[in-house]
Amino acid sequence: MSVFDKAKDKAEQAIGAAKEKLGEKTDNQDLANSGRADQTKGEVKEAGHDLRDRAEGGVQDLKDKFNK
Template identity: 45%
Template sequence: MGTDDKARNKAEELVGKAKEKVGEATNDREMQAKGKAEQSKANLKQAGENVKDAFK
């Protein structure tokens, strides 16, 4: 289960990065913000997974 969650979180982070770059390219600040928010959310989830792994 942990590996699947990590892969899902990484994919979410990459989608966020893509949205951020598209927002930069099109000068769409809202898209940039959404991309950054998705990256932050994915990074927080990943940190939670790392904590769980530390206690295994």
């Protein structure tokens, strides 16, 4: 995963956490729920990027094995 993708995913999670806390402090359930959703989206994206990177690494390993 590129550093930029990882930073975007982490930023989305951090913004979501801040929105959730602000929503809880101000008794705004819509904002708190939106924050939780943002955190989940960031986590899912991060997991997807990690999975893609592992798959690309596996493909490269196979290519290297057959090119020897």
